[in-house]
Amino acid sequence: MNTAAKADSSMQTxxxxxxxxxxxxxAICSWISIPTAVPFTLQTFGVFMAVEILGGKRGTLAVLVxxxxxxxxxxxxxxxxxxxxxxxxxxxGYIVGFLLGAVVMWAMEAxxxxxxxxxxxxxxxxxxxxxxxxTVWFMVVYSRNNGAVGLMAVLGWCVFPFIIPDLIKIAxxxxxxxxxxxxx
Numbered sequence: 001m002n003t004a005a006k007a008d009s010s011m012q013t014x015x016x017x018x019x020x021x022x023x024x025x026x027a028i029c030s031w032i033s034i035p036t037a038v039p040f041t042l043q044t045f046g047v048f049m050a051v052e053i054l055g056g057k058r059g060t061l062a063v064l065v066x067x068x069x070x071x072x073x074x075x076x077x078x079x080x081x082x083x084x085x086x087x088x089x090x091x092x093g094y095i096v097g098f099l100l101g102a103v104v105m106w107a108m109e110a111x112x113x114x115x116x117x118x119x120x121x122x123x124x125x126x127x128x129x130x131x132x133x134x135t136v137w138f139m140v141v142y143s144r145n146n147g148a149v150g151l152m153a154v155l156g157w158c159v160f161p162f163i164i165p166d167l168i169k170i171a172x173x174x175x176x177x178x179x180x181x182x183x184x
Contacts, residue, residue, distance in 0.1 A: 015058055018184055022050040022062035023069065026098075027076035038161035041078045044130070045169040047098045048105075048123050052177035053184045056106025063102040067095065090145070093137020094158070097130030104129045116178070123170045131159050 029046030033039050046066075051059030066076060067087075075082045077095065087095055108122040135154050142149050 018054055019058055019062045019065060022046070022054055022059065023065035026050060026063065026066040027069070030076060030078045031080060033078070034165070036165070040162055040165045042169065043078065043095075043098065044127065044166055045173055047102055048126070048170060048173035049177055051102050051105045051109075051126070052119060052123070052173055053181050055184075056102075056109040058184075060099070060102040060106050063099050067099055070095070088141075090138050090141040091134065091158070092141070094130060094134030096137070097133040100133055101126030101130040116174070119177075120170065120174055123173065127166055127170065135159060 026043060026046035029042035032042045034041070047059075047063055050062040053059070054062060070076045070082045071084055071087055073083045077086050086092060105122040105126040108118065108125060112118045112122075135151070135158060138154050138158055139149060139151065142154070
């Protein structure tokens with residue numbers, strides 16, 4: 001095997017290992033629950049870290065691996081849960097939204113110049129995409145199971161209480177990823 005082929009092979013192995021590590025990091029972050037008036041986990045922080053440190057492609061793959069592990073029934077979601085029942089449940093849209101948000105962050109990384117403001121903006125837009133998909137999903141599933149529910153009620157339950165914690169997670173992810181990116 002020539003040197004160039006060896007370099008490509010080892011880089012692919014490194015990528016796979018990093019993707020697995022960050023999928024595990026997202027799972028660990030989902031198990032950490034911060035007890036406030038409305039408890040929240042660190043899942044979005046894990047997603048932001050994966051995409052910011054690994055880059056769009058590898059970070060998005062880490063989120064996809066995390067979702068596939070959860071869909072297969074491994075307890076990687078919040079509260080040590082897993083399975084398709086969680087994904088198809090009323091809050092499953094937010095979990096699927098992690099992947100769509102990562103894809104959006106990847107697209108922004110590819111289309112916009114490298115700049116700290118772009119990194120923060122991509123995390124904000126990724127979060128908004130996650131909120132949007134999750135909210136629509138919640139409304140559909142909740143309405144089917146419990147009757148109609150208004151947009152403001154769902155935002156009050158599922159989005160508004162999490163805005164400040166999610167902004168803090170974005171700030172922390174940006175600070176940490178800017179220091180750790182060089183090691184990935």
